[in-house]
Amino acid sequence: MVKFTSDLKFMSEFQEERIHCYRVLDDCGQPVSDEFVQIDEETAMKMYKYMVTLQTMDTIFYEAQRQGRISFYVTAIGEEAINIASAAALHMDDLVFPQYREAGVLLWRGFTLQEFANQCFGNKYDNGKGRQMPIHYGSNKHNYFTVASTVATQVPHAVGAAYSLKMDRRDACTITYFGDGGSSTGDFHAALNFAAVMEAPVIFFCRNNGWAISTPVMDQFRSDGIVVRGQAYGVRSIRVDGNDALAVYNAVRVARKMAISECRPILIEAITYRAGHHSTSDDSSKYRPVEEIEWWRVARDPVTRFRKWIEREGWWSAPAESEIRNDIRKQVLHVIQNAEKVEKPNVGEIFTDVYDVPPSNLIDQEKSLRETIERHPQDYPPDFPTS
C-alpha cells in the first residue's frame, strides 16, 4: 500500500551507507566470524586445485598467444575464486550462460585441458568446429552455453532457459555471468525485468572487476555498484567479496536454493579486480597504474588467500603446492603441443550448421570450392584437409 505524504522530498541518489559486502575469510585467509558453514576437505581441495589449474592455464595460454601460436586469449587472472567457487556451488544440471571470463566454470565441469587447447587452436577436434575465435568455448555435455562475443546477450537467454526449467519443473536453475560493463546494456535491463515478472529461477552473477576494457566503474555507472539495481526490478540481491572463495561458494549455494524453491531470480554482485589485461589485444598499463595492478595481483590474490585457509586447516603444504604447480604446468604445455600439431577442420565444415539441412546454394558452393581446390592446389595451404 503506497502511503501519501505532504513532504515534497526527493529520494537521495545515494543511500547513507553503501551496501555491505559479504565475506567469510579476511585478506589473510582467516575466518572473520565464528559462525561459518564449514565446507568439507574434499570440496575445498578440489576447489583449490582447480583455481591453481585455471591460473596456470591462463598464464601459459597467454604466453602462447604472445609467441604467435594462438591468435587471441582472455584470462581470468584475479577472478579464480569467482570462477571455481561459483561452479562448485552449482549442480551439473544447472545451465551456465557465460560472458567470456568464466572458463573456470567449464573447467570445473569437466572440460579437459586438451579440449580447451583444441578450441584455441581451432583444430579438427574442436567441438566448435573451428567456427569461432579462441576462448569461445561451448559444450552441451557440460551445460555450458557457447560463448558469444556480444556483451550481455547471454543474460536474457539465461532467463528464457530458466523459465523453461520452471515449466518442466526441473530441480535446476540457470546462472549467467557478466561484468560491470555488461550491466550497462539494454539486455541487462530487459533480462532482469523479465526474470522478475516471469518469476524465472536464474542467478545473475555480476563480476564487478572495476574495468570494462579501459572504462573504470566511475565512468560506467553512478549507482552504488550493481547490487542496488536488484531492488529496482524486484530482484533479491547480495554483494559479496569476489576474491573470497568461501563467500562466493556460500552465496551461490544459497542463491540456487532460493531461485529453485521460490522460483525467483537472484542478483549477486561479486566485487573483484581484473588483474590481467582485458585480452591479449589490450595493454592495461596504458590506462591504469602498474602499481594498482601489481597490488591486486599480489596482495589480493584470491588463490593465495584460499591457500592460506586450507593450510591453516592442515590440508595443504608448500611441497604439495610446488608439486601441483609443476604437474599442471607440464600438462598445459603438453596439451598445447598436441593441439598445435592436429590438422584443422575439414573444408566441408564451412557449409554445415548454417541451417538444419544445407540449402542447395551451399551444396553448389561446396562442390565448386572442392573442384577449385583440386584444380589449383598450389593456391591453397598444404594443411588444408578436404576429406
Added chain:
Amino acid sequence: MLIFKNLEQGIRVIASRAYSYTTKEMTVLEALNSALHEEMSADPKVFLMGEEVGEYRGAYKVRLLKKYGPERVLDTPITEKGVIGWRRSCPRLNEVEEILNKYMLQAIDHIINSAAKSNYMSAGQISKYFANTIIFRGPNGAAAGVGAQHSHWYAAWCGSCPGLKVLAPYSSEDARGLLKAAIRDPDPVVFLENELLYGESFTVSAEALDSSFCLPIGQAKIKREGKDVTITAFSKMVGYALQAAEILVKEGINAEVINLRSIRPLDRSNINASVRRTSRLVTIEEGFPQHGVGAEICASILEESFEHLDAPVERIAVADVPMPYAANLERMAVPQIDDIVRDVRRACYRSSLLAAAA
C-alpha cells in the same frame, strides 16, 4: 477497433466466385490464427509470446489464451530485445514469437547474432539443446499513415543473413501454409506479415483448409501466367501486380506474376525459368531500393539468364526517403498500380517517353 475492409486498392485473388462447400473465404488474419490454433493443438511444445498489439489482434490472442492457457500464450513486458533474447534459449520446440516486426530493429541483435548465427557458431550444439525453431512474426512495412519508424520493410535486411529463413505471405492460403511450414521448420524464421492485408479476404481451397496443409519454403508461386514480361512481387505488391496485369492485358501485354512467398531462400530457379520464357523482368517491393530484394533478383538474372534478357531489369521500390505520414506524401512514396503499369510498359519498350532516370 480497427477492422480493415477493402481499401481503395481492393485486392482480390482472381478466383472462381462459385463457392463450393469445401472452400472458404478467409481473411489473412483468420488464416494466420487458424494456422496457429492447429499447430498449437497438434504439438504441445508450440507456444506463443509477445506484446499486445491492438484490439483486433488482441481479441484473437485472447481466444488462444483461453484455449491453451497462460503457460503457452505469454504476454510480455515491452522490450523486443528482451522478448527475443529471452526466448532464444527456451528449450522448447517451435516457438512463435509475435512482435511488431516494425520494431524488429529493437531486437535485431538477437535475431541475427543470437538466432541466425548461433547454430553455426556453436557447431550445432545450441540447436541440439535448445531447438532452433523460432518464428519472429508480426506486421511489417507501411500500414496507412503510421510514419517512418512504423513503415520499414525488413525483407532485404533479414534476407541477406545466412542462418535465417525469411517468408512473406500474400494471400490467406500463403499465410496458412507458410506459417505452418515455419512452425515445423527447425531453423529460425522471420515471418513478414502486412498489416493492410490482415483484413483482406481470400478464397481458401479445401486442401489448404486441411490441418496437415503446408507450403514448401523456398518456392515461389506463379499467380498469373504470361509470356511478355515477368513481374516478381511479394506481400501486398502481389495484389497490385495482379491488378496491373489486368490493365496491361488490354494493351496486349501479357504479364507473368510471380508471388515470391520466400525471400530467403529465394526461388532463383523458378524466377530464372520465367525470365527465360518472357525475356523481361520487373521486380516490385515495398522496401527501399538500394540493396533491396529486387537488386538481388536482378543480380541472379544477370548471373544465370543474361543472354535471355531483351531489356534492362526494372526495379520498383518505395521512394528512397523515410516514409512520410501525410496521406498524399505517403501515396507518392509507395508503389502504386499505375507505377507498375508504366514500368512494365517501359520494360516492353512501349512507353511514349523513355525517362532518362528511373
